[in-house]
Amino acid sequence: MRQKAEPHAIPDEATDASPENCCAPPKKRGTHADGFGAAFCASMAALCAEVFVAGTAGVFVLLSREHDGIPSGALMIAALALGVVLLTVLVSGFVTAAAVMPALSLARRAAARRSWSASPLWVLAAVPAVSAATVAVFGGVAALGSLSFAPPLRYLLWWVCLTAGLLPAAFAGQAAARRVREARVGSVARRVMTGGLVAWLAVGAVGAGAYGSGLVEVYEPPRLSASDLAGTWTDGRGGTVRLGSDGNAVADGLDNFIWDGTGKDRPKDCDGAGTWKEVKESGRVEGVSLRIGSCELAREWSVTGTQTEPRIYHEIGKPGSGKRYVLTKVVKHKK
Numbered sequence: 001m002r003q004k005a006e007p008h009a010i011p012d013e014a015t016d017a018s019p020e021n022c023c024a025p026p027k028k029r030g031t032h033a034d035g036f037g038a039a040f041c042a043s044m045a046a047l048c049a050e051v052f053v054a055g056t057a058g059v060f061v062l063l064s065r066e067h068d069g070i071p072s073g074a075l076m077i078a079a080l081a082l083g084v085v086l087l088t089v090l091v092s093g094f095v096t097a098a099a100v101m102p103a104l105s106l107a108r109r110a111a112a113r114r115s116w117s118a119s120p121l122w123v124l125a126a127v128p129a130v131s132a133a134t135v136a137v138f139g140g141v142a143a144l145g146s147l148s149f150a151p152p153l154r155y156l157l158w159w160v161c162l163t164a165g166l167l168p169a170a171f172a173g174q175a176a177a178r179r180v181r182e183a184r185v186g187s188v189a190r191r192v193m194t195g196g197l198v199a200w201l202a203v204g205a206v207g208a209g210a211y212g213s214g215l216v217e218v219y220e221p222p223r224l225s226a227s228d229l230a231g232t233w234t235d236g237r238g239g240t241v242r243l244g245s246d247g248n249a250v251a252d253g254l255d256n257f258i259w260d261g262t263g264k265d266r267p268k269d270c271d272g273a274g275t276w277k278e279v280k281e282s283g284r285v286e287g288v289s290l291r292i293g294s295c296e297l298a299r300e301w302s303v304t305g306t307q308t309e310p311r312i313y314h315e316i317g318k319p320g321s322g323k324r325y326v327l328t329k330v331v332k333h334k335k
Contacts, residue, residue: 049196
């Protein structure tokens with residue numbers, strides 16, 4: 001007897017099969033956007049805006065203070081501006097990667113562990129912690145290089161400044177990442193750049209108005225003559241040099257910085273007689289050339305200070321070190 005074959009059970013998925021379903025490409029699993037790229041761009045934009053606004057304000061302030069001069073020439077100014085822009089972008093990217101993104105990650109993980117929403121308060125708590133770790137790392141590296149620690153107050157100041165600079169960038173990064181995760185349109189980085197541009201133009205307008213109206217004047221070194229240079233100059237620590245009107249000079253305890261072979265200039269007292277003369281450029285006195293033969297002192301000092309309180313100085317150590325040995329003229333005020 002021939003047995004009837006029982007029909008095979010057809011799976012439910014197969015019953016839904018149709019020519020359209022067979023030919024349709026398989027659906028891709030949705031990917032969860034974490035907004036890393038948007039947060040990185042927004043943070044860089046915020047840091048760049050901070051640097052340009054603060055730097056412009058700082059330049060306006062420094063123009064009224066004592067400085068060695070500003071670059072002249074359109075080509076020099078353009079090259080300097082381009083270098084500053086490129087350096088700002090590179091530094092902002094490094095700071096974002098080294099400090100801002102770790103702070104955002106720390107804030108997100110802390111909020112997720114406690115099943116709370118990632119509010120700005122978590123960023124407000126994470127940024128100081130990351131700033132403290134950054135100051136500790138870089139401060140330790142600097143201490144190893146110089147074989148000495150900086151004063152504790154300096155580390156505290158670095159921490160405060162770094163925290164204040166990172167907070168706006170971290171808030172901008174968190175807002176950008178949230179918009180991406182919520183699929184909302186609009187670029188936070190673009191808004192930050194627009195706001196930064198407006199702030200930069202406002203600072204520039206205020207500074208230009210202050211200098212253009214004469215409310216603030218650009219610093220200029222004092223205009224001195226040979227008779228103004230003649231007299232007694234002191235370093236405030238007992239070292240003096242007397243410049244005579246006849247071109248003779250007498251040093252008493254003046255510091256003479258001599259290379260000691262270990263990479264540092266060691267001061268030695270200089271006593272004795274010598275000569276001096278003014279150093280001119282384009283008919284204007286720019287400094288003093290001093291020679292004391294007994295202690296082999298041969299220096300050219302630049303003029304700075306003001307017309308009422310002139311000073312002369314020369315650099316100590318390597319060029320561009322920023323260290324100066326300054327002498328102030330002893331002025332006898334009339335009673």
